[in-house]
Amino acid sequence: MLYAGCHLSNSAGNMAMVETALSIGANTFAFFTRNPRGSKAKPEDPQDCARAVEALREHGFGPLVAHGAYTMNLCTAEASAREFAASVLCDDLRRMSYLPGNYYNFHPGSHVGQGVEAGIDHIVKALKKALEPGYPVTVLLETMAGKGSEIGGRFEELKAIIDGVGDSTLGVCLDSCHVHDGGYDIVNDLDGVLAEFDRVIGLNRLKALHLNDSKNPYESHKDRHELLGQGHLGENTFKAIVNHPVLSKLPMILETPNELPGYAREIALLRQLQD
Numbered sequence: 001m002l003y004a005g006c007h008l009s010n011s012a013g014n015m016a017m018v019e020t021a022l023s024i025g026a027n028t029f030a031f032f033t034r035n036p037r038g039s040k041a042k043p044e045d046p047q048d049c050a051r052a053v054e055a056l057r058e059h060g061f062g063p064l065v066a067h068g069a070y071t072m073n074l075c076t077a078e079a080s081a082r083e084f085a086a087s088v089l090c091d092d093l094r095r096m097s098y099l100p101g102n103y104y105n106f107h108p109g110s111h112v113g114q115g116v117e118a119g120i121d122h123i124v125k126a127l128k129k130a131l132e133p134g135y136p137v138t139v140l141l142e143t144m145a146g147k148g149s150e151i152g153g154r155f156e157e158l159k160a161i162i163d164g165v166g167d168s169t170l171g172v173c174l175d176s177c178h179v180h181d182g183g184y185d186i187v188n189d190l191d192g193v194l195a196e197f198d199r200v201i202g203l204n205r206l207k208a209l210h211l212n213d214s215k216n217p218y219e220s221h222k223d224r225h226e227l228l229g230q231g232h233l234g235e236n237t238f239k240a241i242v243n244h245p246v247l248s249k250l251p252m253i254l255e256t257p258n259e260l261p262g263y264a265r266e267i268a269l270l271r272q273l274q275d
């Protein structure tokens with residue numbers, strides 16, 4: 001069973017996303033918990049959430065992979081802005097408890113000149129505060145391309161956050177475009193990259209995938225997504241991923257430059273590529 005899906009708009013609620021997912025052949029999906037470029041969030045509708053939970057179960061969906069807002073920078077320089085970001089994280093996790101058993105993924109943050117260590121320190125503090133024991137949602141850190149002062153471009157940085165928090169449930173969402181742009185050669189040596197991930201973080205932490213091709217060459221530290229098979233990763237990389245014994249079981253989320261018909265085609269392609 002391959003769990004494949006894409007980012008969907010949550011403007012019409014959770015049940016509407018389930019219906020849209022079904023219409024494009026998806027059996028998982030991602031959504032922004034709030035305006036991805038702002039911080040506004042609609043109040044949750046418990047009835048809509050309950051209906052969605054039931055429909056997800058009924059249709060055999062894999063775990064959903066919600067995404068925190070891009071603007072939520074837990075390690076920004078200014079203390080009050082950091083506190084605001086941390087409060088957004090807390091609120092997101094509270095909201096996710098209406099969709100229990102799913103994932104919440106976010107970009108660790110950008111240290112904006114304070115240095116990697118100081119940045120990791122801020123992120124750890126925010127997570128320690130937000131992660132109340134018993135939350136029915138698993139928090140994932142996304143692998144980043146290492147653009148600008150982004151934290152999470154190296155597996156070691158994610159590991160330092162996980163160790164700092166000391167929470168055994170933190171996981172990782174691996175973005176194929178980001179790791180390639182960040183200098184992990186999944187095109188020519190997928191198994192080598194996974195061995196490195198296992199050595200540094202542990203493959204038991206790997207919970208979800210973002211499947212994107214890249215507009216830019218290896219190690220470019222750029223982060224521009226391309227349609228599957230039309231960038232520097234190429235279709236064979238995705239064929240290797242969907243047939244990999246570890247990776248093939250994880251929810252796969254497309255963040256390619258598509259509208260719904262394009263996503264439907266790429267979800268079908270992923271299923272076709274599976275032997």
Ligand code: FE
Nearest residue numbers: 067106107142
């Ligand atoms: Fe992301």
Ligand code: FE
Nearest residue numbers: 142175210255
């Ligand atoms: Fe991503």
Ligand code: ZN
Nearest residue numbers: 177178223225
């Ligand atoms: Zn990206």
